[in-house]
Each structure stands twice: as C-alpha cells, then as structure tokens.
Amino acid sequence: MSFTRFLAVARKEVVQILRDTRSLIIVVIMPVILVLLFGYGVSLDLKGLPIFVYDRDGSQQSQDLLKRFQASAYFDIVRVVNDYPALTRALDDGHARMGIVVPWDFSERLHDGGPVQVQALVDGTDDNTANVLIGYAQAVVQGYSSDLQLDWLRNHDQPAQPASVSVETRTWYNEDLESSAFIVPGVLALVMSVIGAFLTSLTIAREWERGTMEQLISTPVTSLEIMLGKLAPYFAIGMFDVIVCALIAIYWFQVPFRGSFLTLLISSAMFLVVVLALGFFISVIAGSQLAASQIALLITFLPAFLLSGFLFSIEQMPVVLQWITRILPARYYVSVLKKIFLKGTPAALLYADLVPLTVFALVLAVLATRAFHKRLA
Amino acid sequence: MTDQAQAAIVAEGLTKSFPGVRAVDHSSFDVRSGEIFGLVGPDGAGKTTTLRMLAGIMPPDEGTASVGGFDVVHDPEGAKHHLSYMPQRFGLYEDLTVDENIRFYGDLFGVRKTDREERSAQLLQAAGMREFRKRLAGKLSGGMKQKLGLVCALTHRPKVILLDEPTTGVDPVSRRDFWRILYELASEGVAILTSTAYLDEAERCHRVALLHQGKLLFCDTPANLKAKLGKGVLSVTSSDPRGSRDQLEHAAGISSLVLTGDGLHVVVDDAGRRIPEFEARLKDAHIPFDAIQQVTPTIEDLFIDAVSSGSGASLHA
Numbered sequence: 001m002s003f004t005r006f007l008a009v010a011r012k013e014v015v016q017i018l019r020d021t022r023s024l025i026i027v028v029i030m031p032v033i034l035v036l037l038f039g040y041g042v043s044l045d046l047k048g049l050p051i052f053v054y055d056r057d058g059s060q061q062s063q064d065l066l067k068r069f070q071a072s073a074y075f076d077i078v079r080v081v082n083d084y085p086a087l088t089r090a091l092d093d094g095h096a097r098m099g100i101v102v103p104w105d106f107s108e109r110l111h112d113g114g115p116v117q118v119q120a121l122v123d124g125t126d127d128n129t130a131n132v133l134i135g136y137a138q139a140v141v142q143g144y145s146s147d148l149q150l151d152w153l154r155n156h157d158q159p160a161q162p163a164s165v166s167v168e169t170r171t172w173y174n175e176d177l178e179s180s181a182f183i184v185p186g187v188l189a190l191v192m193s194v195i196g197a198f199l200t201s202l203t204i205a206r207e208w209e210r211g212t213m214e215q216l217i218s219t220p221v222t223s224l225e226i227m228l229g230k231l232a233p234y235f236a237i238g239m240f241d242v243i244v245c246a247l248i249a250i251y252w253f254q255v256p257f258r259g260s261f262l263t264l265l266i267s268s269a270m271f272l273v274v275v276l277a278l279g280f281f282i283s284v285i286a287g288s289q290l291a292a293s294q295i296a297l298l299i300t301f302l303p304a305f306l307l308s309g310f311l312f313s314i315e316q317m318p319v320v321l322q323w324i325t326r327i328l329p330a331r332y333y334v335s336v337l338k339k340i341f342l343k344g345t346p347a348a349l350l351y352a353d354l355v356p357l358t359v360f361a362l363v364l365a366v367l368a369t370r371a372f373h374k375r376l377a
Numbered sequence: 378m379t380d381q382a383q384a385a386i387v388a389e390g391l392t393k394s395f396p397g398v399r400a401v402d403h404s405s406f407d408v409r410s411g412e413i414f415g416l417v418g419p420d421g422a423g424k425t426t427t428l429r430m431l432a433g434i435m436p437p438d439e440g441t442a443s444v445g446g447f448d449v450v451h452d453p454e455g456a457k458h459h460l461s462y463m464p465q466r467f468g469l470y471e472d473l474t475v476d477e478n479i480r481f482y483g484d485l486f487g488v489r490k491t492d493r494e495e496r497s498a499q500l501l502q503a504a505g506m507r508e509f510r511k512r513l514a515g516k517l518s519g520g521m522k523q524k525l526g527l528v529c530a531l532t533h534r535p536k537v538i539l540l541d542e543p544t545t546g547v548d549p550v551s552r553r554d555f556w557r558i559l560y561e562l563a564s565e566g567v568a569i570l571t572s573t574a575y576l577d578e579a580e581r582c583h584r585v586a587l588l589h590q591g592k593l594l595f596c597d598t599p600a601n602l603k604a605k606l607g608k609g610v611l612s613v614t615s616s617d618p619r620g621s622r623d624q625l626e627h628a629a630g631i632s633s634l635v636l637t638g639d640g641l642h643v644v645v646d647d648a649g650r651r652i653p654e655f656e657a658r659l660k661d662a663h664i665p666f667d668a669i670q671q672v673t674p675t676i677e678d679l680f681i682d683a684v685s686s687g688s689g690a691s692l693h694a
C-alpha cells in the first residue's frame with residue numbers, strides 16, 4: 001500500500017467529481033432537497049391552507065381568536081359553517097385541510113378563568129402536513145392564550161388563576177400519526193444510500209466504459225489503492241452531507257436531538273462503509289454505468305426508502321417483510337438515527353443496531369476488496 | 378537466436394483463446410533493448426491480445442512471457458514498474474488536464490516531483506505541446522492525445538513500452554513527432570513493441586512480425602523480409618485496375634495480386650518472363666494500361682503474399 005498512489009487516485013477522483021455537474025448536484029443539492037422534501041411532507045405548499053371554521057359561540061372573543069387564524073400566513077379561512085356535517089364534508093372533499101370549532105361556552109369559560117379548549121379537525125391522510133398544521137394551529141392559539149394572560153395580569157392586581165386556551169386536536173383517518181420529527185432523521189439513511197451506493201457504483205464502471213481502466217491496471221497501483229482512493233472522497237462527502245442534513249433537521253425542522261453528535265458520526269461512518277463497499281462491489285460486477293446505477297438504486301435506495309422503517313414502521317409490516325428488513329443495513333441505521341435524535345439513547349445501548357451494522361460493514365468491505373482484480377476477462 | 382541477456386521482452390508460445398476464436402496462437406518472439414519491434418497485422422489478427430498479455434493485464438492460456446526480466450505471467454505486478462502500456466483506445470482521463478494526467482501517472486509510478494517536472498517538460502517540448510498543459514485531455518486533437526499518452530507513459534523512464542496502434546487516426550505532423558520520440562527512446566536503450574495496421578509504418582521498425590489470425594507468420598527486419606520474398610513484384614499502371622485484375626487473376630506464375638489506387642501489384646515467380654506475357658494478355662482483352670514494371674517489394678506486398686492463402690486481409694496502406 002503506497003500512500004502516494006492512494007492519494008493520487010483520491011485526488012484524481014475529487015477533480016473528476018468537481019468537473020462533473022451531475023455528481024456535484026447529487027453531492028451538494030440532492031441531500032438538502034431530500035431533507036426539505038420529507039421535512040415538509042409530500043405537499044410543499046404549506047402557506048394559505050384552506051380552513052373552515054364553526055364558531056358556536058359567536059362572541060367578540062371567539063371572533064378575536066379566529067381573526068388570528070386569518071391573519072396567519074399559514075391559514076386562509078375559506079368559509080364559516082354552522083354545523084359539524086359541513087365541516088366533515090369539507091374535509092372529505094378536500095375543500096378544507098382543517099376545521100376549527102370554537103365551543104359554545106368559549107367566552108363564558110374565558111370569563112370564568114377556566115381552561116377552554118378549541119377543537120381542530122385535521123385531515124390526517126398526509127401525516128406530515130397534518131402534523132405541521134397542528135403545530136401552526138397550536139402556535140396561533142398559544143399566542144392568543146398568552147396575550148389573554150398578559151391582559152388579565154395587567155387588569156387585575158391579585159395573581160388569580162388566569163384563563164388559558166389550548167387546542168385539543170383529534171387526528172382523523174390516521175390514528176397513530178407520525179411526526180415529521182420521526183421522519184426527518186431517517187432521511188440521512190436515504191442520503192447516504194444515494195451518495196454511497198449510487199455515486200460509487202459509477203466509479204469503476206465509468207473507468208471500464210471510458211476505456212481508462214485498461215491503462216490504469218497496467219500501472220503498479222494495487223487494487224486496494226484503487227478502491228480506497230476512489231472511496232475516500234465519497235466517504236468525506238458522505239460525512240459532510242450527514243452533518244448538513246442533521247443541522248437542517250435540528251435547526252430548521254426543530255427535530256429534537258437528544259443523543260451525542262459523536263455517536264451520530266460514528267454510526268453514520270459505519271453505515272457509509274456499508275454503502276460505499278456495496279456501491280464499489282456493484283460497480284465491479286455490473287460492468288456498465290447504467291446497469292450499476294440501476295442495481296444500486298434497487299438494492300440500496302429502494303429498501304432504505306420502503307423497508308428501513310424510515311417511512312413505514314417495521315412492526316406494522318407483514319411478518320415476511322419484517323424478516324427481510326433484518327438483512328437490510330439501512331434498517332439498523334434508521335433505528336440508530338431515531339434513537340439518537342429522539343430518545344438520546346447512549347452509544348452503549350445501541351449495540352442491537354451497531355453490532356449488525358459493524359458486521360455488514362466488515363463483510364462488505366472484505367467482499368469489495370476481493371471483487372476487483374487488475375485483469376481483463 | 379538472440380542474446381538472452383539483452384532481450385527485454387521474450388514471448389514463448391503465448392496463446393489466448395476466446396469463445397470461438399483463437400486470438401493468439403503459440404506466438405514466440407523477442408524484443409531487445411533499444412529495438413523498435415512492430416507487430417503488423419490486419420483487424421482481428423491478435424495484436425491487442427498479444428500486447429495485453431505482455432502488459433500483464435490479461436493472463437495467457439498457455440505460454441510464458443517476460444518483460445524487463447520479470448515473468449509477466451506469474452508476477453505481473455513486478456513487471457508493471459518497468460513497463461508502460463498505451464492501449465489502442467485512448468486510456469487517459471478526458472476530464473483531467475494534460476498536466477493532471479501526467480501528474481497522476483507520475484504518482485502511480487512513484488516519480489518524484491522534480492523528476493516529473495523536468496522529464497515532462499522535456500517530453501512535452503519534443504511532442505510540440507508545451508502550450509497545452511492546462512488543456513483538458515478531452516479537448517485535444519487525436520494526434521495530441523496520442524502524444525500525451527506517450528508523455529504519460531514515459532515520465533517514469535520505463536525499460537519497455539508497449540504501444541497498441543499508437544498512430545491510428547493521427548495527423549502526419551504528430552506522427553512524425555511520435556516516431557522521432559520513439560527513435561530517441563530506442564537510442565537510449567528502451568525496448569519498444571508497437572502494433573500497427575499501417576504497413577508503411579512497419580517499415581520504420583527495426584524488426585517486424587507479421588501476425589495473421591493469431592499466428593506469427595514471419596519475424597525479421599523489413600529488408601530481410603523483402604529479400605526473402607525472392608520473387609518479383611510487378612506494378613501494373615492502368616486506368617482500369619479492376620479490368621486488369623480480372624484478366625490477370627488466373628494467369629500463370631502469379632502468387633498474389635492486390636489492387637492499388639492506380640493499378641495492381643502482382644507478386645510473380647519470374648518478373649522477366651511474366652512482363653511480356655501480361656502485356657500481351659491485357660492487349661488482347663483491350664484493357665488500357667500504361668506500363669508493367671518490376672518494383673521493390675514493400676511490406677504490404679510481402680504481407681498480402683504471405684496471407685493470400687488464408688482469408689483476404691484488409692490492410693490500410
């Protein structure tokens with residue numbers, strides 16, 4: 001193993017990536033797009049969402065609250081209705097994304113200082129959007145509630161029980177709604193699969209296709225140097241993208257991050273080794289760039305998308321599929337991600353996921369090293 | 378037959394088969410240091426396969442080969458430090474610049490920076506492409522690409538270079554540069570094995586081997602090969618080459634016959650005797666012709682004559 005030769009291959013690969021617009025887009029823009037896409041749910045249009053309101057109170061206070069909904073950029077009150085069936089129909093037809101119901105005793109209970117609940121009916125078929133909607137609705141109502149409290153404190157000298165309003169949400173059609181916080185961490189697995197397997201699956205196949213391999217293998221460079229040199233840049237890119245995606249998730253989507261960043265980096269590195277080795281292996285056996293990229297998408301991206309637990313929970317899959325997920329590295333990585341982000345599980349307790357991931361990494365790395373020979377057929 | 382100590386390339390009984398075709402069939406030859414050796418043959422003759430086996434990137438089915446003193450069959454990686462191989466298809470990176478390609482290959486062969494800079498400057502100068510150092514290899518002309526390939530192949534000062542049809546599709550000026558560099562290398566003691574489908578180019582080699590359907594037919598200096606032909610070659614100049622061919626094809630004493638741009642080349646057993654016979658034959662058939670003369674045989678004549686028993690070979694003259 002010569003460091004100079006390894007470095008020469010790696011440097012060459014970097015220059016080639018930088019000069020190839022398609023690779024650059026996949027490396028820089030695609031991860032961000034994926035995170036935003038899944039962060040916002042399938043529907044990206046979350047401004048001016050049509051809502052129906054059913055004001056059973058019809059008081060000055062209830063009008064104040066509803067004005068705040070109208071004032072928010074997120075909502076657009078398209079109609080005021082007078083009964084529940086009208087609301088349900090609007091949700092069914094898709095004329096409204098959410099219905100707000102102000103109870104008949106709203107102003108009365110406010111006046112008494114008791115807790116008041118406003119009902120929000122949400123179309124839960126698109127769970128991400130539903131979640132975001134609820135979040136917005138809560139924010140509007142909370143704003144109203146705290147203003148009320150401030151007013152009350154200002155008007156009364158003695159600190160008595162201030163009135164408060166909260167939203168009681170009921171999600172229809174999708175009882176166990178998954179939050180976007182639950183989806184976004186899993187996007188990292190998707191991004192890694194594309195960077196790792198898809199991009200690297202092209203590297204060896206490209207050299208064969210362009211005719212550069214024949215000259216390359218006539219030099220003293222070893223197959224290990226070729227492999228490591230080619231994979232190192234993608235490893236760096238992968239780690240960079242992990243960090244970017246994690247930051248977007250945490251700071252843009254406010255996904256809680258309760259674990260350690262180091263654990264995130266280590267487990268991501270492990271998963272990257274898995275997908276890089278897999279991509280390299282595919283590239284060696286596929287022969288052409290087209291075949292390689294298709295195989296890579298089929299055996300890494302699709303499973304990561306559908307079977308990793310990223311979008312659909314594994315427990316709810318048919319038993320056969322549940323078994324299949326066990327041989328998918330992405331499953332373990334997604335599980336680690338969710339635990340690190342949402343639960344803050346310490347590294348030591350992640351062994352059920354990290355051990356299989358390490359085994360995959362080792363086996364595939366060995367397989368990849370063995371696969372490539374400096375020989376023509 | 379040659380001094381083994383000086384043989385930089387020795388091939389013995391090299392054989393390689395692909396499904397349905399024996400690409401190289403028990404081929405044996407050797408190339409000495411300082412020698413330019415040409416592998417000449419039509420498409421599919423087995424030139425590329427031979428070079429690939431010698432470059433250590435394709436294991437032979439049978440036979441042995443040593444390059445620069447290393448057994449390429451058993452220790453291909455050892456041999457690779459001392460050889461350079463330029464594939465038939467451009468093998469450098471089109472999305473890298475001239476300089477980047479040179480540096481990449483220099484690094485792979487462990488050439489130190491100062492050596493690389495000095496050597497590549499000198500080679501680029503000789504190749505007449507000093508101004509193109511920052512240009513992407515993909516943006517070079519065909520001739521420039523081949524010369525860049527040569528520059529990359531030479532920075533580490535290999536003992537042996539293997540070139541597969543290096544001047545195919547190369548303009549005459551670049552071709553001249555190319556050959557000038559090859560002669561200079563040979564004078565420095567480098568062994569050069571080059572394949573070519575151009576017969577005129579074969580005559581520039583010190584020795585040539587004629588390859589046909591995987592078999593090595595002759596292997597000698599161009600002059601000796603011509604002498605070996607021992608027969609006369611007649612050039613028939615005619616405004617109706619095809620008509621002349623049809624008339625003479627079945628004439629007595631003809632060993633082989635090939636169309637040229639302005640007539641025919643005919644290899645005959647006895648030139649003095651056949652000239653009047655042919656003249657009479659063409660006159661009788663009212664075929665217009667200017668002259669029938671004996672000419673010095675070219676490698677092409679030799680080649681056609683050698684393979685005319687087999688299937689027709691298409692050659693670029």
Ligand SMILES: Nc1ncnc2c1ncn2[C@@H]1O[C@H](COP(=O)(O)OP(=O)(O)OP(=O)(O)O)[C@@H](O)[C@H]1O
Pocket residue numbers: 377395396398399400401418419420421422423424425426427465574
């Ligand atoms: N990888 C391969 N697989 C199958 N057949 C092959 C392979 N390489 C070469 N051949 C066959 O072997 C024979 C010799 O091919 P080779 O490429 O060595 O000829 P060549 O003299 O270099 O011809 P050209 O002038 O076309 O380059 C041909 O019939 C060719 O079709």
Ligand SMILES: [Mg+2]
Pocket residue numbers: 424425426465541
């Ligand atoms: Mg060839």
